[in-house]
Amino acid sequence: MATKSLHKRNSDLANSNRQLDILSNGIFKNGELPTFKSKLAETNLAPIKAKKIEILQINVGYMCNQVCEHCHVDAGPDRQEIMTRETMQQCLNVIENSGAHTLDLTGGAPEMNPHFRWFVEEASKAGIKDFIVRSNLTIIKANKKYYDLPEFFKKHNVHVVSSMPHWTRGKTDKQRGNGVFDSSIEALKMLNAVGYGMPESPLKLDLVYNPSGAFLPGNQAALEKDFKKALKEDFNIQFHNLFAITNLPISRFLDYLIASENYEDYMYSLVEAFNPSAVANVMCTNTLSVSWDGYLYDCDFNQMLELPVNSKAKHISEFNQDLLEGRNIVISQHCYGCTAGAGSSCQGSVT
Amino acid sequence: MQKTYYDPADLKKFGKISEWNEELGSKFFEYYNSVFKEGALSEREKSLIALAVSHTEQCPYCIDAYTKDGLQRGITKEEMMEALHVGAAIKSGATLVHGVQMMNKVNKLEM
Numbered sequence: 001m002a003t004k005s006l007h008k009r010n011s012d013l014a015n016s017n018r019q020l021d022i023l024s025n026g027i028f029k030n031g032e033l034p035t036f037k038s039k040l041a042e043t044n045l046a047p048i049k050a051k052k053i054e055i056l057q058i059n060v061g062y063m064c065n066q067v068c069e070h071c072h073v074d075a076g077p078d079r080q081e082i083m084t085r086e087t088m089q090q091c092l093n094v095i096e097n098s099g100a101h102t103l104d105l106t107g108g109a110p111e112m113n114p115h116f117r118w119f120v121e122e123a124s125k126a127g128i129k130d131f132i133v134r135s136n137l138t139i140i141k142a143n144k145k146y147y148d149l150p151e152f153f154k155k156h157n158v159h160v161v162s163s164m165p166h167w168t169r170g171k172t173d174k175q176r177g178n179g180v181f182d183s184s185i186e187a188l189k190m191l192n193a194v195g196y197g198m199p200e201s202p203l204k205l206d207l208v209y210n211p212s213g214a215f216l217p218g219n220q221a222a223l224e225k226d227f228k229k230a231l232k233e234d235f236n237i238q239f240h241n242l243f244a245i246t247n248l249p250i251s252r253f254l255d256y257l258i259a260s261e262n263y264e265d266y267m268y269s270l271v272e273a274f275n276p277s278a279v280a281n282v283m284c285t286n287t288l289s290v291s292w293d294g295y296l297y298d299c300d301f302n303q304m305l306e307l308p309v310n311s312k313a314k315h316i317s318e319f320n321q322d323l324l325e326g327r328n329i330v331i332s333q334h335c336y337g338c339t340a341g342a343g344s345s346c347q348g349s350v351t
Numbered sequence: 352m353q354k355t356y357y358d359p360a361d362l363k364k365f366g367k368i369s370e371w372n373e374e375l376g377s378k379f380f381e382y383y384n385s386v387f388k389e390g391a392l393s394e395r396e397k398s399l400i401a402l403a404v405s406h407t408e409q410c411p412y413c414i415d416a417y418t419k420d421g422l423q424r425g426i427t428k429e430e431m432m433e434a435l436h437v438g439a440a441i442k443s444g445a446t447l448v449h450g451v452q453m454m455n456k457v458n459k460l461e462m
Contacts, residue, residue: 168427211423218423222395226425268363 003067005076006252013255014074016306022254023333027264033271036335043276048329050298053321054286057104057346058083058091059300060116061292064108065142068163068176070210070253072304075108083292085115087316090294092119094319095126100288104132104346106300109139111146124156132159134208134346137187138180150194159204160196161243161346162188165212167230175212188237197239206241208348214262216269216340217244220349243348246270248301248337270336278343281350284329290316298329300346305334362412395424402431403438 006014013019027033040046061082064075095103103123110116110133124131133153140149153160164184165175172181188205191197197205207227211217224242231237247253249266257263284298288309294316297303307330308314313323343350369376387397398420405413421431 166425171427209425213422215419215422218420218425219394222393223425226395272363 002069002252003076005062005067005074005078006255007074008076008078011255013251013258016304019250019254020305020307020332022258022263023249027267028333033267036331036333039271039274039336040279040331043279045276045279048279048282048285048331050288050325050327050329051285052325053098053100053288055102055104055283055288055346056091056095056098056100056290057106057287057300058290059106059292059303060088060108060110060113060119062108063112064136065112065139066109066136066177066180068252069256070175070212070247072248072251072253072301073108074251074304079108081292082113083115083294085118087292087294088115088119088122090316091290092122092126094316095123095128098319098321101128102130102132103128104134104287106134106346109136110134111139111149117152120152120156120158124158130159131157132161134161134163135187137162137164137184138176140187140190141183147190150190150196153191154194154196154203157203159206160191161206161208162191163210164188164207164227165210167227167234171212175210185235185237188231188239189235192238197237199238205239206243207239208243208245210245210247214257214260214266216246216273217344217349220244220342241348243346244342244344245346245348246337246340246344248334250301250334251304267333267336270340273340274336275339275341275343275351278339278341278351281343281345282329282335282338283345283347283350284338287346288324296324299338301334301337302330305332307332357411359411359415362415365412395426398424399426399430399434403434406435407438407442 002009028035034042037046040048062073062075062079063077063082064079065077067076105120107113113119120133135149140146162184163176164172166172169181172184173179188197191205194203195201196203209217209223209227217223220242223244227242228239231239249257249263249270254263257266287299289297289300289303291297291303296309296311296314296316297307298309309324309327310330311323311327313320338344366380369380387394387401398417401413402417402421405417418431
């Protein structure tokens with residue numbers, strides 16, 4: 001398993017233009033598969049337009065203590081892109097005034113941003129209904145300075161959303177690295193110990209499931225049932241909801257698909273599973289993604305592909321609800337990932 | 352000309368079977384889809400049965416389809432292999448149990 005990001009390895013695929021080339025050529029160029037745009041047109045769903053912003057998702061940096069094989073961010077310990085306090089302040093101004101009901105902090109490992117705690121403290125004062133931090137779990141056990149994160153999250157009523165690709169060690173470690181499973185289990189126990197994920201507890205703990213390979217996630221409710229049963233029986237761990245998320249064919253997952261000669265079959269699977277009713281609820285219609293340097297994107301995936309919002313307001317400092325609402329969402333073939341089957345978003349399936 | 356009898360790409364064309372007989376094709380797919388819906392058995396259990404039978408039937412299309420289906424459902428390699436052994440055990444048992452017929456015949460014919 002790689003221990004360096006594509007950027008650090010100087011891989012071709014570290015370049016977003018190269019990724020977009022791959023997604024636009026080959027089977028999509030020769031007409032073997034319809035482009036996402038023509039598929040939308042076929043079903044009279046084009047263009048996808050942004051509605052009022054309900055979820056503000058802020059990527060506070062690409063640095064991470066893990067180098068997961070499927071990571072769409074190409075995150076890792078070697079990434080230096082970290083949101084500054086100044087940009088965070090600009091985000092806070094928007095959080096207080098945007099009317100978004102959900103604030104969603106992601107990364108990398110957001111906790112590795114040196115201003116993370118200050119930001120959480122300030123943002124929690126804004127009266128946001130649902131304040132999410134996407135934690136990879138192992139960060140809690142990575143260093144003594146993170147051991148108190150469960151208490152810190154609890155103090156600020158943070159909704160913890162954590163990645164857990166499987167309830168077995170083998171599948172988890174293969175995707176996320178050796179030792180990740182045991183460390184995640186320990187972290188989940190620490191979260192349970194302070195009340196996170198317990199039945200009836202207001203301290204929300206949800207898990208994210210990504211398939212560990214070139215296949216789509218199965219039924220979210222069925223997977224949740226299996227996860228709950230196994231984690232309870234094997235480790236006495238509890239959590240609230242499972243979000244089943246489809247891996248999008250970009251960055252390290254795209255690299256994996258190509259290297260394992262699964263790219264074309266995977267794209268076929270996504271296109272065949274295209275579900276028009278998922279289109280109406282794709283997350284880009286009510287989410288705005290902010291990058292570590294403050295730029296605005298329709299989603300975290302477009303952020304990684306460096307496809308900025310189609311609006312005059314390009315930066316968080318220029319945030320303007322009127323300019324952003326109704327904008328056309330920027331699409332490419334990776335979008336099939338969010339419309340396959342039951343649909344996929346950072347909140348799991350959408351239908 | 353195609354040099355092999357099986358082409359993995361043909362699995363994607365399975366639905367086209369209906370083009371030459373819409374009525375029976377549709378009936379088949381309707382039946383097929385109903386069979387795999389959750390009932391007294393879960394979809395997960397049915398998927399494992401289908402995987403085992405795919406092997407005993409030695410259908411490469413079915414093996415591809417139900418291996419992928421199993422992964423999507425979070426079914427582990429260990430569960431898949433155990434299911435296969437059930438199929439293999441029945442296959443070998445079905446061979447061996449005929450040995451009783453052989454023995455009967457031998458006993459009948461030999462002095």
